[in-house]
Amino acid sequence: MLEFVPNFFMQLKNEIENIFRYVFPNICGICGKINENYICEKCKKRIKKFEKYELIDKEILNFNYKIKISVFDKEKDNKNYDDKIYFDNLFYCFEYKGIIRNLLLKYKFSGASYLCYFFANVILNNKKINEIFKLYDIIIPVPMDKNKKLRRGYNQTELIVNIINKNLGINVNTNILKKIKSTKTQSKLNFYERQKNIKNAFLVKNKSLIENKKIILFDDIYTTGATVNEISKILKFAGAKEILILIIAKN
Numbered sequence: 001m002l003e004f005v006p007n008f009f010m011q012l013k014n015e016i017e018n019i020f021r022y023v024f025p026n027i028c029g030i031c032g033k034i035n036e037n038y039i040c041e042k043c044k045k046r047i048k049k050f051e052k053y054e055l056i057d058k059e060i061l062n063f064n065y066k067i068k069i070s071v072f073d074k075e076k077d078n079k080n081y082d083d084k085i086y087f088d089n090l091f092y093c094f095e096y097k098g099i100i101r102n103l104l105l106k107y108k109f110s111g112a113s114y115l116c117y118f119f120a121n122v123i124l125n126n127k128k129i130n131e132i133f134k135l136y137d138i139i140i141p142v143p144m145d146k147n148k149k150l151r152r153g154y155n156q157t158e159l160i161v162n163i164i165n166k167n168l169g170i171n172v173n174t175n176i177l178k179k180i181k182s183t184k185t186q187s188k189l190n191f192y193e194r195q196k197n198i199k200n201a202f203l204v205k206n207k208s209l210i211e212n213k214k215i216i217l218f219d220d221i222y223t224t225g226a227t228v229n230e231i232s233k234i235l236k237f238a239g240a241k242e243i244l245i246l247i248i249a250k251n
């Protein structure tokens with residue numbers, strides 16, 4: 001009960017803020033001041049030190065992955081994990097720290113769905129990402145299972161991708177992938193448990209739409225990469241030509 005009370009008021013505050021922001025969407029996602037770009041000059045400076053906008057290629061990803069596995073190997077001696085990376089590149093906007101981390105947690109777990117405008121505009125206003133979009137055929141958000149989406153009320157990756165779709169020509173499809181298994185929250189699990197938890201959790205619904213296509217898979221937070229790697233695996237098996245993981249913040 002003690003935990004419930006502050007949580008309830010925080011949810012209520014976010015709900016009121018959600019309604020307000022949908023009526024007046026042109027305000028800074030951080031401080032709430034009116035701003036056409038969804039972020040004011042002052043807050044732009046506040047997030048500056050977490051900005052990366054970095055593209056990491058497969059060789060580096062593979063190298064880091066092997067290190068993670070070797071560390072884990074020594075700890076647990078468990079050989080049942082997949083030691084392959086199935087996506088080709090990774091692009092991330094921010095480091096998962098400070099104000100960015102707080103904003104993402106608020107967006108994901110406290111019902112602050114209005115922050116979709118802020119994050120979508122961070123992506124839309126970045127030149128590098130816009131250049132990357134031109135090289136790909138389709139963008140797919142990481143899906144959520146039905147029950148979780150009902151409980152949260154929204155899929156945070158889908159909201160952002162839908163705004164990107166309205167503003168850019170890139171083909172967005174939220175019907176290619178389906179999450180078919182309820183999984184535990186990944187943040188509480190270790191490297192191996194994350195892989196095991198997410199295994200066989202997704203399904204490609206429409207193979208013909210991704211065959212020979214260059215795909216951007218969009219997710220909010222990247223830690224071990226278990227989720228996006230599992231999805232990349234089934235997308236590649238279904239015939240996808242190339243996969244770029246687009247992430248808001250990386251650990």
Ligand SMILES: [Zn+2]
Pocket residue numbers: 028029030031032033039040041042043044
């Ligand atoms: Zn601001």
